[in-house]
Amino acid sequence: MNRKIYLDNAATTKVKKEVIEEMKSYFDEMYGNPSSGIYELGRRSKEAVENARKTVADFINADEKELYFTAGGSESDNWAIKGVAFANKDKGNHIITTKIEHHAVLHTCEYLEKFGFETTYLDVDEYGMIDLEQLKSSIKPETILISIMYANNEIGTIQPIEKIGEIAKEHNIIFHTDAVQALGAVRIDVKKQHIDLMSMSAHKLGGPKGIGGMYIRKGIKIDNLIHGGGQERGKRAGTEGVQNIVGFGKAVELASKNFEQYVSKLTETRNKLMEGIKNNIPDVVLNGHPTMRLPNNVNFSYQYVEGESILLLLDMDGIAASSGSACTSGSLDPSHVLLATGLDHGTAHGSIRFTISEETTDEDINFVIETMKNIIEKLRAISPLKKNM
Amino acid sequence: MNRKIYLDNAATTKVKKEVIEEMKSYFDEMYGNPSSGIYELGRRSKEAVENARKTVADFINADEKELYFTAGGSESDNWAIKGVAFANKDKGNHIITTKIEHHAVLHTCEYLEKFGFETTYLDVDEYGMIDLEQLKSSIKPETILISIMYANNEIGTIQPIEKIGEIAKEHNIIFHTDAVQALGAVRIDVKKQHIDLMSMSAHKLGGPKGIGGMYIRKGIKIDNLIHGGGQERGKRAGTEGVQNIVGFGKAVELASKNFEQYVSKLTETRNKLMEGIKNNIPDVVLNGHPTMRLPNNVNFSYQYVEGESILLLLDMDGIAASSGSACTSGSLDPSHVLLATGLDHGTAHGSIRFTISEETTDEDINFVIETMKNIIEKLRAISPLKKNM
């Protein structure tokens, strides 16, 4: 087995050659502290950070003064939610989010209960879509924040962000969206979509791990999550991870070039994989929305079998993927996202997510379909469930 | 002007060659997500993170299960203080710290006032040392946390950490120390010194920027600062910055080798610079403790002149340093640390900090002394203060 097919790009991506190249000189040449602007080395670092900031801001149609660097998507989510909650608690204590958010959002909302905040978790339909009517009817006078993810990391479903933004705006409620999976995969326009706060993470689009961003619309009241030095216009303390910020900027620059082309190529490959699985393997259920989904996401449940065993067999054939089964995570329940779409536990346990990249070839796709066919057959042959059906 | 002498190693350091070398393969070869342990790429990343964890833990005599990675010193400080405060607020609302802490500690304590916490800020003497008697008499039944920095970033003064640890232990109060400047410069033993929590940052000892660590003694009650996924044993969410963690581990490994030798060489060079300035430039005041100070720190106030102008002239000669002057930071007051040691504002404005590295040569030192002599003479010649004396 020599072939290696990495189809877990929603977990993290390989850092792009051009990104590594760009980062290089910030380790031992331009290693100054951006806050030490008085001397040349410091100024250079500062400049590099500001250039990256402009690149990322431009990509989402934000002003560069509204863009802040963080250590990743989780920090951004925590910051957005805790920061808005603590800064606006005189206005109200109610937050609206969904049942399918990333744990960085869900666990943060749970934590805030300790401080007297209350959260409404919106349902989703079988495709993972929220119901705008339910959103509207959940709004109370005490609602200070709506946090709804742009695109889901497991099933790829893309929410009607602009409509949500309009509703939030009408009611004068702050709107945060976790766009960690969306950045670089869909066109984002924070102005047009009325987004007030948005979480981003570089390692999901060919940038380095441990660096992310947050868009904060001018005028939004938000407390710091990390207090201290005056970095990031006093909003996020800590010496900037300059080399990582430069890498983030480069990754976004690359994504913004040939964006439409990239997306349509990805979509085409994704559809081939989706069709191939549907047509070659019986008893499968597509998770997520058939069309309103991320261009890189293919997620099926394979009935009568369990996800971890599939992943182990895939790994033996050099294929990396992920599963929503509880057995992979060591937790008791399978993915909260799959359960929220109405899947029963058994079916949810048999889910496999493939997330492709632009490096994924048709040959890869065919190999994956063939391999999956064999694996599912093999596992079903030893499954007690199959016969009972 | 071709010579470049970087003497601002307390602000940040150049990343060491060996560190860069070690990090390399974690960008586009072993780029897996450590949480995806089911396939090989994920396992490799996980292993790399755990190896680094062991290296850092060993260096401070901690168990590897007590060591957590963060995005840097500021995050660690915020986490330690907010985390302990929020997790122990049923026990009390009082925190003890000092007047000379880093802003990541001071601003965090100030922020906590909003949540009903109160802070006592201990004084320091002219050398920047706290008074253990004042510490003892500041302890109240409501005291839940003592946060005192290991070594000061501006003046280099090293506190009697073990004695503080003993006092905290006697009173059953959690003891946090910000060891961002101390790591790699002094021997730290969290067990012997009774440290419960300790902040670290990689970029201060030849590691990359944007990665840090926190030691949390087993059994300490602390809330998360960043909620979400199960990374870092559920205590700090977010995809690990694997390449940065690997770099942090390598930097610590390098520091732990030839540690005593490195420190004594540094001390020798530092003393030369200290003596040289004292003997060649009149009207200077040493800031910090004459002996209980970091081996890389030289900080003097040059009377009748202002720090920013010195820095600008130094930069022209290729020398990078820093100042506690308000004029460099754009704030109204000079360094809170210098003021706390009893310096008057005028004198504090004329402070310059040189922080050397193992690359600093005797030649560099001589050049710096010579340059400083000229600069101070030049600036004093145009200062109205000098004449009034």
Add this chain to the structure above:
Amino acid sequence: MYTEIVMDHFKNPRNVGSIENADGVGQVGNAKCGDIMKIYLKINDDIIEDAKFETFGCGSAIASSSMATELIIGKSINEAVEFSNKAVVEALGGLPPVKVHCSVLAEQAIKSALYDYAQKTNKVIKGLENYTPEDEEVHCH
């Protein structure tokens, strides 16, 4: 994450399948928890002559059932009752802590099959007197 023995039993599970007219059949776990184990026993003179399994579950669950069937074939029913998941874990060269429960499932599946045998044959098996298979299915893991 898994030992070589676990991976071997996972890749090439022994004793897969069912036994027609088995003397004892036990099924534990449920799909909700992500694991179901079904064990078939052929018993002659109180000796387990053959054992087969079907499993819906993770790598550890499949390897545990494979190993468990290997270990009990040839044992007397009294020996089999004493059989514990520790033996499976040991024989597999260890399991990750979060996966040990999958081996417990194997132990329970065997007990359940022995119980079925005892019911069918009206035998009292020492050590199984207070056993009620339903108990095992209430909670995940």
